[in-house]
Every structure is written in C-alpha cells, then in structure tokens.
Amino acid sequence: MSDPFDRAPGAERSRVNPGEYGFVGGAAAATEEDTKPRLFNQREPLRQPRTSPPFPDCSPNSGDPGSGWNSPQQYRDSTPVYSDMNSVLKSSNLSANAPEFVPSGFYSYEETPTFDESETYYDEPTLADMVTDFLGHLSSSPGSFESDVDYIANMLSSYVSTEESLHELVELIYSKSTEIPNFSYMGARLCNHLSHHLTLSSTKGNFRQVLLKRCQTEYEQRDQAVRGDTETQKRFHSYVLFLAELYLHLEVKGAKGTLNRAQILLTALKDLMISLLSHPVDANLICAVKLLKLTGSVLDDEWKCTRQTHMDEIIQRIETVLLDATCSRDVRQMLLKLVELRSSDWGRVKAATAASSATPDNDPNYFMNEPIFYTEDGTPFTAADPDFAERYQEIMDKQNYFHDVDGETVSEGFDFEDEMEPEIEEAFENFCLETERKRQNRVSQ
Incomplete structure (x- = not known):
C-alpha cells in the first residue's frame, strides 16, 4: 500500500x-x-502505437539511477528509435495541412447519393396540382383573369389528353367552384372559356357537355338534398348558386353562329327554385332569395319573351310562404324585400331621356356626370343643389379670370374691385353683345 x-x-x-x-x-x-x-476523471490508457520503438531490457529498480525509463540518458543513447521514427514519417501519407483529420477506425455511415439519368430532378406536376394552383391564383387575384385565362387554357389543353383526364378536370373545377367561398362566379367564367378553347373532345362529349352531365347528377338529387342535414343542404346551396352563374356566363353557339345561353339551365333553375320553396326552412329560403336576386331579372325577361308565367308562379309561392311558413323574422323580411324588388322591375331604371329634351324632372341621371365643387369650408355641392348658381358665382367672383361663351380667355388677372372707365365699360358691353349674337347665329344655322 x-x-x-x-x-x-x-x-x-x-x-x-x-x-x-x-x-x-x-x-x-x-x-x-x-x-x-481530482479535476478530471481518470481516463483509459491511450492505445499503444502500431510501431513502437524497442526499449532496452532494463529494470526500473536497478541500482543505476540513469537506467530507468525516465532517464534522459536512455533517450539520448537510443539511436535506433529515431531511425525507426524517421522511416515511419517518410512512409506516412499524413499531412499537417490536411483540411480535416479522420481517424483510421472512423467509418462514415452516409450513403453516397447516386444519380439516375432516367429520373428527372423535379417531378412533373399532376393535373390536380396544376388545377389547384390555377384556381387558387384566380381566387386570390381575380383581376388577372383576362390576362391569364389564355395561358391556363393552353396549359390544361396540353395536360388533358384522355377521356379520364377530361372527367378529372371537370370534377376538379366543379368541386373547387362549389367549395371555395365566392368562387362560383370566377369558376363559371373559367368553364365558359374552357368550353370554347379546350381542344380535347371525347366520345362522351366535349368539356361543356361533360360539365352539364356532372351538374345533372346533383340536379336529380334536389328533392333529397333540400331535406337533408346541414352539410348536405350547404353543398346543395353552393351547387345552386354555381348553376346560376353558369346560366349567366356559359355561352352556347347557335345554328347561325350566335352565342346564346344554355336553355337547359333555364328549366333546371326553375325546378331548383320550386324544390327550395317546397321545404321552406331558413337555409333553403335564403338560398332562394340569393338565386332570385342574382338571376331574377334575366329569368323574368326570358320567360316573358316566350309568354310563360313561371316568375309569377314563383312569386306567388313566396307570398304563400310568408303567410304560412314559420320562418325567422329576418328571413321573412328578406322575402318581403324580394317581392318589392320584383314589383319595381328588379330595380332597373328606365332608359334615359334624350339629351336634347332631358331635364332634372324627367331624367334621373341628369346630374350624374356633373362636376363636384367645394366651398371654402370643404362643403361639396353640384348642379343638383338649389343654391348652386349663387355658390358657383361666389367662386367665380373670387377668381381673377373668367371666360367667354366660346371658351376663349377674355381677361385674366382682372381686378373686379377696380372701377372701369365709362369708355372701357361701354366697349366691353358691346363686345359681350356682339359675342352673344354670333353664338346665336351659329346655333340657328
């Protein structure tokens, strides 16, 4: 010890x-x-070098104090040790300038990536990804529709090359147009453009025919949908509004090349309206009001041209709902406003009176394009105001210029407060009278 x-x-x-x-x-x-x-934990002994210099056989307990392992004489006299070390250094490929040190027992577990020339670096987007991107772009930037719709149609034409892809495209546009809020208008415009510019036509029809068949599937389930649960009714109402937008925007070429609306959608909208009113719950009635406010004037005009009274029958059904149905007060108020809207010809203004005979009494748009003036305190006034002449004259009096009747500048920077001499005043009055006489002569000619 x-x-x-x-x-x-x-x-x-x-x-x-x-x-x-x-x-x-x-x-x-x-x-x-x-x-x-101890400041550090006891470490394991270092690994012995692969090539160790031979030490002379000596005992650490020998009597010679210079014969131990720690004796400097030992290393001074061991010439073979240095010779072996020099040989090792000459044969070694290690370098002090190496960028990093990697031990001999170190193994890298990272697999070297292999590149297959048959595979592309980027995966080609699918039709679903492309349609989703296009519709998302149109939803966030609706103002770019006119500038981007041709590019979208060309890209979709290059992707839609089979009948299956055509059906997939129709399903994608239909689902997005009924799922994305307030996108039915933009979806209907896109459908109209693709119906005229999508090149593929399958044995089962072109884009427009496949789209109408997809809409017919929902149309045939209308009686069950209006009585379904909340989610079913919500999907059905989105479909109804999308079909209304399709009727307004989908154009079909006639026999003489004229563009007309799809008459099959006109009949479908009438049947959908009857189905909504046949089950008068609040959600169905709100959808019916939205449908009539969107297409009421167009439907009414179409039915009047063919001497049909479908709109009168629908309004009569709404009045019956107001008397019998137990709808909420807000929905009842919406229905009353709708009946009043139809009685005023859907809020349309009659044709404006001719400009030659238009007056503020017979033309409601008489002052529409008149400029707006402002007083010193910022109060706006137009020609429709009763005291317009007085206010306008006050503004003109405070300005240092005025114009003659023909628009030519008569005086600029004229001071009204200075009194004119009698000769100048008389000459000015004669000038004004002569100018007015010339103007009347031109008007009479």
Missing part, C-alpha cells in the same frame, strides 16, 4: 522505489495525494 504507482497516461502500472524520486515519507505523501480531489 506504501508503494506509489506511475500515473503517466498509457504507462504500465509498475511499482517504483519511493526514494528513487526523492520522496520524503513516501507512504504519507502518497496518502495525501490520493486524498486530494
């Missing part, structure tokens, strides 16, 4: 003579050293 051990890293733990290193009270000194706290 009194013999200390050599604590050098990698050295063999061998017993040494305490007096050999000049220890005083070896056992006591060792004990004190062992009791001191």
Whole structure:
C-alpha cells in the first residue's frame, strides 16, 4: 500500500522505489495525494502505437539511477528509435495541412447519393396540382383573369389528353367552384372559356357537355338534398348558386353562329327554385332569395319573351310562404324585400331621356356626370343643389379670370374691385353683345 504507482497516461502500472524520486515519507505523501480531489476523471490508457520503438531490457529498480525509463540518458543513447521514427514519417501519407483529420477506425455511415439519368430532378406536376394552383391564383387575384385565362387554357389543353383526364378536370373545377367561398362566379367564367378553347373532345362529349352531365347528377338529387342535414343542404346551396352563374356566363353557339345561353339551365333553375320553396326552412329560403336576386331579372325577361308565367308562379309561392311558413323574422323580411324588388322591375331604371329634351324632372341621371365643387369650408355641392348658381358665382367672383361663351380667355388677372372707365365699360358691353349674337347665329344655322 506504501508503494506509489506511475500515473503517466498509457504507462504500465509498475511499482517504483519511493526514494528513487526523492520522496520524503513516501507512504504519507502518497496518502495525501490520493486524498486530494481530482479535476478530471481518470481516463483509459491511450492505445499503444502500431510501431513502437524497442526499449532496452532494463529494470526500473536497478541500482543505476540513469537506467530507468525516465532517464534522459536512455533517450539520448537510443539511436535506433529515431531511425525507426524517421522511416515511419517518410512512409506516412499524413499531412499537417490536411483540411480535416479522420481517424483510421472512423467509418462514415452516409450513403453516397447516386444519380439516375432516367429520373428527372423535379417531378412533373399532376393535373390536380396544376388545377389547384390555377384556381387558387384566380381566387386570390381575380383581376388577372383576362390576362391569364389564355395561358391556363393552353396549359390544361396540353395536360388533358384522355377521356379520364377530361372527367378529372371537370370534377376538379366543379368541386373547387362549389367549395371555395365566392368562387362560383370566377369558376363559371373559367368553364365558359374552357368550353370554347379546350381542344380535347371525347366520345362522351366535349368539356361543356361533360360539365352539364356532372351538374345533372346533383340536379336529380334536389328533392333529397333540400331535406337533408346541414352539410348536405350547404353543398346543395353552393351547387345552386354555381348553376346560376353558369346560366349567366356559359355561352352556347347557335345554328347561325350566335352565342346564346344554355336553355337547359333555364328549366333546371326553375325546378331548383320550386324544390327550395317546397321545404321552406331558413337555409333553403335564403338560398332562394340569393338565386332570385342574382338571376331574377334575366329569368323574368326570358320567360316573358316566350309568354310563360313561371316568375309569377314563383312569386306567388313566396307570398304563400310568408303567410304560412314559420320562418325567422329576418328571413321573412328578406322575402318581403324580394317581392318589392320584383314589383319595381328588379330595380332597373328606365332608359334615359334624350339629351336634347332631358331635364332634372324627367331624367334621373341628369346630374350624374356633373362636376363636384367645394366651398371654402370643404362643403361639396353640384348642379343638383338649389343654391348652386349663387355658390358657383361666389367662386367665380373670387377668381381673377373668367371666360367667354366660346371658351376663349377674355381677361385674366382682372381686378373686379377696380372701377372701369365709362369708355372701357361701354366697349366691353358691346363686345359681350356682339359675342352673344354670333353664338346665336351659329346655333340657328
């Protein structure tokens, strides 16, 4: 227990003579050293080098104080050690200038990526991804429809090459047009453009025919949908409004090349309206009001041209609902406003009176294009105001210029407060009279 051990890293733990290193009270000194706290944990001995220099056979306990392993004489006299080390350095391929050090036992588990020339770096987008991107762009930027719709149609024509892809395209546009809020208008315009510019036509029809067949599927389930749960009614109402937009925007070429509305949708909208009013719950009635406010004037004109009274029958059904149905107060008010709207010809203004005979009394648009003036305190006034002439004259009086009847500048920077001389005033009055006479002569000619 009194013999200390050599604590050098990698050295063999061998017993040494305490007096050999000049220890005083070896056992006591060792004990004190062992009791001191260590700053680092004891590490494992370092791995022995692959090529170790041969050491002479000597004993650490020999009497010669210079024959131990720690003797400087030992290393000064060991010439073979340096020769072996020089040979190792010459044959080594290690360099101090290497960018990084990699131990010999280190193995990288990262697989080297292999590039297959048959695979492209970017995957080609699918038809669903492309349609989703296009519709999302039109939904967020509706003003770019006119400038981008031709590019969209060309891209879809290059992708839609089979009958299956045509049906997929129709389903994607239909689902997005009924799912995205307030997108039915833009979806209907896109459908109209694709019906004229999409090149593919399958054995089952072109884009427009496939779209109408898809809409017919929902049309045949109308009686069940108006009595379904909340989600079913919500999907059905979105379909009804989308079909209304299709009727307004979908154009079909006639026999003489004229563009007309799809008459089959006119009949469908009438039947959908009757189905909504046949089950007068609040959600169905609100959808009926939206449908009539959107297409009421167009439907009424179409039926009047063919001497049909379908609109009168629908309004009569609405009045019956107002008397019998137990709808909420807000919905009842909406229905009353709708009946009043139809009685005023859907809020349309009659044709404006001819400009030659138009007056503020017989033409409601008489003052529509008149300029707006402002007083000093910022109060706006137009020609429709009763005191327009007085206010306008006040503004003109405060300006330092005025114009003659023909628009030519007569005076600029004229001071009205200065009194004119009698000769100048008389000449000016004669000038004004002569100008007015010339104007009347031109008007009479």
